[in-house]
Amino acid sequence: MKTLQRAGLALAAPVLALVVAGIITSLVLVAAGDDPAAFWETMLAWPENRSLVNIINEASVLYLSGLAAAIGFRMNLFNIGVEGQYRVATFVAAYFAAQAFLPGYLNTVATILVAMLAGAAWAGIAALLRVTRGVSEVISTIMLNAIAVSLVAYLLRKVGSREGQTIVTDTVPQSGWIPGISLFPDSVTDMYGLVFLAVLAGIGFSVLLNRTRFGFDLRATGHSESAAVASGVDVKRMVIYSMLLSGAVAGLIGMPNLFGVSHNYGSTIQTGIGFAGIAVALLGRNHPLGIAAGALIFAYLSEQANPLGILAGISPEIIAVTQGVVVLCVVIAYEVVRRYRNKLEQRAVAEALEAPGPSKEVTA
Template sequence: MKKFDKDRLLLGLAGPVLALVVAFLLTSVVLLLSGLSAIEPYELMFQQLEFTDIQVLIINQTGIYYLAALAVAVGFRMNLFNIGVDGQYRLAVMLAAVVGAAVDLPGPLHILLIVLVAMFVGAMWAGIAGILKTTRGVSEVVSTIMLNAIATSLIAWMILPANLGQQPPGSNQLNTGEIPESGWFPGLQLDGGEIYGFTFVAFALGIVYWFTLNRTRFGFDLRATGASQSAAQASGVDAKRMVLTAMLISGAVAGLAGMPMLLGQTHTYSLSFPVGVGFVGITIALLGRNNPVGILFASLLVAFLDKTAEGLDLAGYPKEIALIMQGLIVIAVVVSYELVRQYGLRRQQQKVGEELAAQARKNKEVAAA
């Protein structure tokens, strides 16, 4: 049994490690073809880790990516491809910012209200795709892509001063108004800046995610439905209800992805708020294999690439190197995981064959005696 667990662990690590190695090599080839050094950019990126402000930026970005990846991972465990995390996150953070700026409550209640609004909006927006899938059989891939576009247009309309937005005097930037200080989430102040307080909440949610999936009946039903809806249905699980529930939970977690920055830095929503976070979350969930620890390291890696690449311009290297590497990671992950899966099947078949052969020899020895 221990040997099997060891093999499973090695196979689990082989996929992401192979993907990273391939992505690194292919990025180096792109650099060489561009007439640039294939090593110096990586050296420059690692050198920036010496600066505490870069460290703080990486940690803060890791928390944001971690939440987005957890939202994607919940869908993946149900065999659902929630591409709409980005729209769910942006719509949720905007409406949460509107509510947060409109009320004035004692600190903990104010923060709790903002968080609950974000979760509710994210869940409801993802729930539309869940309802369409369970009632009409519409693919969640198609519906969530369309909902992303609708969310973008809806946000652009709602943030107009005639609706829910504001335009500060002397500025062309629109926002939702500033949240009172009672709605700010306190962080950890360091020499290089402040680590968002909600970042630690994000990491704690990883523990909740693991416990729920692996130590509760609901988590078992969710994983069973993701593996085979027909088998889950035969064992008494309402597959359609589980699909809808998974989409609601995925959307609720997606709604939290904007909380670290909203509650810890900007205290308002504007059109300059980060976009594409949900799509990065897909990459991270794939690389982390939907495991909370794997997702944490993948989030840290992507955040490292994002924040250290910004300093490459000063050395004459395009900061898009990080984007190229992220794209290559996605491609390499798909290919490497399939290769590892096929190797694992062959390895398992080989072990079964060896066990059967050993049992046959033993039976022959017993018969001969």
């Protein structure tokens, strides 16, 4: 009964948030003179097979991005710089892979490691500034995002070659490609072969946080820094480690696409994944399964919104409003539920204390 109530409360927040976000989106549509009914018809239609594959691919990438953000969030460290870390890492990885220092899949594995290192290094700048100079990681990572965009553009121009409208790095040798997995015979797109990378990262995240000393220290620091310090946690070291780890995971974001589809880094690289990852992490409450749900919801919304312009005459931009409102509503709803739960617990404690009898134990 108790656990049922808890689970109900935990689910109430996101469901409530989705409903409110839906209502607000509809209101915005009405205000702009669009037809909400047509919007919902398009959004809630069962996705085609091609779209389903896209949703899975997009979600796996968002999931990695969300994990990267969540590692920092769990200890109140706001790595807003996932976007920059992802770009730097993907570029470095694409360049490294194209050099083909190693044969076949060894090259792939090495490249993934290089990507993690590059992402960690870029995040490390913010970590160093934070622990040595006291610069807030929020500001520094935002600045590093902007710097990353220009830096990568510059380097790309140095080492890349022109291909039509875009500049691209050399192609990764074919022996290292990870072929897609065909889910439906009629779908033109395949599922990323490296989807399992996201799953692995999720499991790793869960184990690290819940089964290791490091994870305990990380969560302890997030809950109460002073308590963590009192129990011997070196907070500065934790800041550096978790920032590096966050950057390393951010480095993975570009891998499924690099080895599965694009095989090079081009100036048309998908942008905004880093920011979406932050939203996804918030939506999933920094919990590995929650983030997965958040990533799926975000990917679903984005994919389903694509035909809005053609089918309903509504600008697909509306979906950014929905996504943002969902995030804000979810964090508010979690807060409301937390307060309600506290109140319930207080009441339970009060009742238990008032109740006469020998058993004064409280299981709150």
